[in-house]
Amino acid sequence: MILLEVEKVVKQFAGHLALDSVSLTVPENTIYGLLGPNGAGKTTLIRIINCITAPDSGEVRLHGKRMTPADVQQIGYLPEERGLYKKMKVGEQALYLAQLKGMTRNDALKALKYWFEKFEIQAWWDKKVEELSKGMAQKVQFITTILHEPKLLIFDEPFSGFDPVNTDIIKREILDLRAKGATIIFSTHNMETVEDLCENISLVNQAKIVLQGNVADIRASHATNTFVVGSKTSLNETDFELISQKAQNGVFESIIKKQVTESNNSLLSSLIKQTEILSFEELLPSMNDIFIKTVKA
Amino acid sequence: MSKISLIIKREYTTRVMKKSFILLTFLIPILFVGMLFLIVWLGGIKDDKIKTIVVIDKTHLYTKVLKSNENYSFQFVDAPVEKIKSQNTNNEQFTALLYITDNLVDNPKAATLYSEKQVNLELKRYVSSLLNKYIEEQKLATYNIPNLKEMVEKSRTDIDLKTIKWGENGKEKEGSAELALIIGMMSAFIIYMFIVIYGAQVMNGVVQEKTNRIVEVIISSVKPFELMMGKIIGIAMVGLTQFLMWVILTVVISTVAGAIFGGNVDVNSLHQMGQMGMQTVPTNAMSPEIQGLFTALNGVNYLQIIVLFIVYFLGGYLLYASLFAAVGSAVDNETDTQQFSLPLMLPIIFAIYAAIYSAQNPDGPLAFWCSMIPFTSPIVMMVRLPFDVPVWQIILSLTILVLSFIGTTWMAGKIYRTGILMYGKKVTWKELFKWLRY
Numbered sequence A: 001m002i003l004l005e006v007e008k009v010v011k012q013f014a015g016h017l018a019l020d021s022v023s024l025t026v027p028e029n030t031i032y033g034l035l036g037p038n039g040a041g042k043t044t045l046i047r048i049i050n051c052i053t054a055p056d057s058g059e060v061r062l063h064g065k066r067m068t069p070a071d072v073q074q075i076g077y078l079p080e081e082r083g084l085y086k087k088m089k090v091g092e093q094a095l096y097l098a099q100l101k102g103m104t105r106n107d108a109l110k111a112l113k114y115w116f117e118k119f120e121i122q123a124w125w126d127k128k129v130e131e132l133s134k135g136m137a138q139k140v141q142f143i144t145t146i147l148h149e150p151k152l153l154i155f156d157e158p159f160s161g162f163d164p165v166n167t168d169i170i171k172r173e174i175l176d177l178r179a180k181g182a183t184i185i186f187s188t189h190n191m192e193t194v195e196d197l198c199e200n201i202s203l204v205n206q207a208k209i210v211l212q213g214n215v216a217d218i219r220a221s222h223a224t225n226t227f228v229v230g231s232k233t234s235l236n237e238t239d240f241e242l243i244s245q246k247a248q249n250g251v252f253e254s255i256i257k258k259q260v261t262e263s264n265n266s267l268l269s270s271l272i273k274q275t276e277i278l279s280f281e282e283l284l285p286s287m288n289d290i291f292i293k294t295v296k297a
Numbered sequence B: 001m002s003k004i005s006l007i008i009k010r011e012y013t014t015r016v017m018k019k020s021f022i023l024l025t026f027l028i029p030i031l032f033v034g035m036l037f038l039i040v041w042l043g044g045i046k047d048d049k050i051k052t053i054v055v056i057d058k059t060h061l062y063t064k065v066l067k068s069n070e071n072y073s074f075q076f077v078d079a080p081v082e083k084i085k086s087q088n089t090n091n092e093q094f095t096a097l098l099y100i101t102d103n104l105v106d107n108p109k110a111a112t113l114y115s116e117k118q119v120n121l122e123l124k125r126y127v128s129s130l131l132n133k134y135i136e137e138q139k140l141a142t143y144n145i146p147n148l149k150e151m152v153e154k155s156r157t158d159i160d161l162k163t164i165k166w167g168e169n170g171k172e173k174e175g176s177a178e179l180a181l182i183i184g185m186m187s188a189f190i191i192y193m194f195i196v197i198y199g200a201q202v203m204n205g206v207v208q209e210k211t212n213r214i215v216e217v218i219i220s221s222v223k224p225f226e227l228m229m230g231k232i233i234g235i236a237m238v239g240l241t242q243f244l245m246w247v248i249l250t251v252v253i254s255t256v257a258g259a260i261f262g263g264n265v266d267v268n269s270l271h272q273m274g275q276m277g278m279q280t281v282p283t284n285a286m287s288p289e290i291q292g293l294f295t296a297l298n299g300v301n302y303l304q305i306i307v308l309f310i311v312y313f314l315g316g317y318l319l320y321a322s323l324f325a326a327v328g329s330a331v332d333n334e335t336d337t338q339q340f341s342l343p344l345m346l347p348i349i350f351a352i353y354a355a356i357y358s359a360q361n362p363d364g365p366l367a368f369w370c371s372m373i374p375f376t377s378p379i380v381m382m383v384r385l386p387f388d389v390p391v392w393q394i395i396l397s398l399t400i401l402v403l404s405f406i407g408t409t410w411m412a413g414k415i416y417r418t419g420i421l422m423y424g425k426k427v428t429w430k431e432l433f434k435w436l437r438y
Helices: A042-049 A069-074 A090-100 A105-118 A134-146 A164-179 A191-197 A215-221 A264-274 A287-296 B003-016 B019-044 B081-087 B121-142 B148-155 B177-211 B215-219 B224-260 B267-280 B286-299 B302-330 B334-360 B365-370 B377-387 B391-419 B429-436
Strands: A002-013 A016-027 A031-035 A057-062 A075-078 A152-156 A183-187 A200-205 A208-214 A226-231 A241-248 A251-257 A277-282 B051-057 B072-077 B096-100 B111-114 B163-166 B172-175
Touching (some): A016 A042, A016 A208, A031 A042, A042 A183, A090 A105, A090 A134, A090 B215, A191 A287, A200 A215, A200 A287, A208 A215, A208 A287, A226 A264, B019 B224, B081 B096, B111 B121, B121 B148, B177 B215, B177 B224, B177 B302, B177 B334, B224 B391, B302 B334, B334 B377, B365 B377, B377 B391
Parallel strands (some): A075 A152, A152 A183, B051 B096
Antiparallel strands (some): A002 A057, A226 A277, A241 A251, B163 B172
């Protein structure tokens, strides 16, 4: 099932084109990554999905129907430029933001109690936001984004400002939300999290989508025919290229590159003839490499 | 609860709960009433020390004329002026020296009042009134007409020119141009102050939301226009609350203070004192003025002024507040606001000057046009109101004001919508106009 469709969205700002006919589809109950260098147009796209700015042409559909501002209620949005009222108390502010999202005061109180307990931050309730550290404020903000249990969650750089421990907590929460049925779109520069979390991605560069699809497929298609081979004795170069080889604790680890025409099985069978093979794994390029390669191209 | 009312509620409560708001709300009426009472009290203090005036009367004609009273005692001596002068050090022995060299009937300039410090006006008036009255009688006596004194006494009149305005139904109202002026200027100044103070609050509120980076979180829940209007309305309510609190507190505090401090500073007894004073001390010029003030106070149409004050305050505030909000949205921090708020401040400052001139000629062309132009009308019209402005002018001016603030709000909404999402960009005027067309 497709939850969100963006079709041929164009957005022109004074002097420059922010989005040039961008299309993407987000399947329901998946995690979708929106990647791209700074200034590529990610935030503009996210704002258009949130009905904050209107596209010049093209449209956004939710469940196959053209999105209206009323549908925004079903979206939880954590913008990149985020903050809270510094002088307001944490609890009061969380309540206010939840009510703005259409929750009743009582529902919001109940939900907030649950999340504050879960994150063990009940003690913050009566603190002013200015007393919190940046990471603490981010946590509060994360809670206010997901509080009204939206079907679609959009996180713009959700991990910026978090330490590794908290990044991990948020990552787990995101996976948990998907397990509960939510669909998540997030934009990030952190490619590791993309590999960990996303099923599908779109890579935006200079207002255009330059790469799109399933993460596993993309990595496979960017395969460089390189393998890591563990063996009992050293390998000799035959029909493959030996890039590097080192021995550790009686195990030889070699990185080899096969010819494009050769299949994996025939490579393996030629290796088996040489020595006893302990491990054999294709070395797929990281999303980071793909990102850099695609953007620079 | 609808979203805009949530925003209004937040804007209102966070400001009203602030310590500075509470402090100012209570402090201003206390200071105001305190100042008022201080003035009345200081004015009411009688110098109870008896001042001695040494008189050297060469003619010996005026010994009976110069009668001592509770303030002044006259001492007649026979010594050269220079000697008396040198005896007096630091005004200790006497306050002044009255030197009469000749018969005043023939030579009116023959009396001189010497003193080390400037002779106070009351003393001068008292001495000259005593002498005048006596000389007058002397002169009348020289005509040798029987009962002349009584005839003159009867023919003496005191004309107090009353100003009476009449309305269309012929109902007369006693008025006072001075009082109308004071009330008009005061309400104009309060509106001026409120527009500047609360307009700046709107602007700073917007800048804060922008620099706090909270604005995008909020406009993913509500429309930018709702956020802007919520803020503007919320702050307007803060302003009205403050104004009403000031009025109520001023009335309460002055009543309570009047009761505590007793008759001599109470406004009502001041009135009575004025009447009594008029009978006993004819030289006291204050009393009829005070009496006139109270009659005139009753002649002002308070209800009309208060209602129109609130209407013009809201109209003027809404006109400017949305523009201030637009300015706030266009800049990145509070220091940058100056550049753009100057064009907004200029008409407000111009309005207060126009109001001062209009007060002198409330029906003149400057007053008329400035009370029609929406950027100055809320301030200038307040000055004219106590002078009975024709109803059609009020209606026309209000209509223009309402239409204009709808216009500026619409315009500001467009700038605001784009501005609040722009970060790290120096905004130019050209760009602001471009945003209008997005």
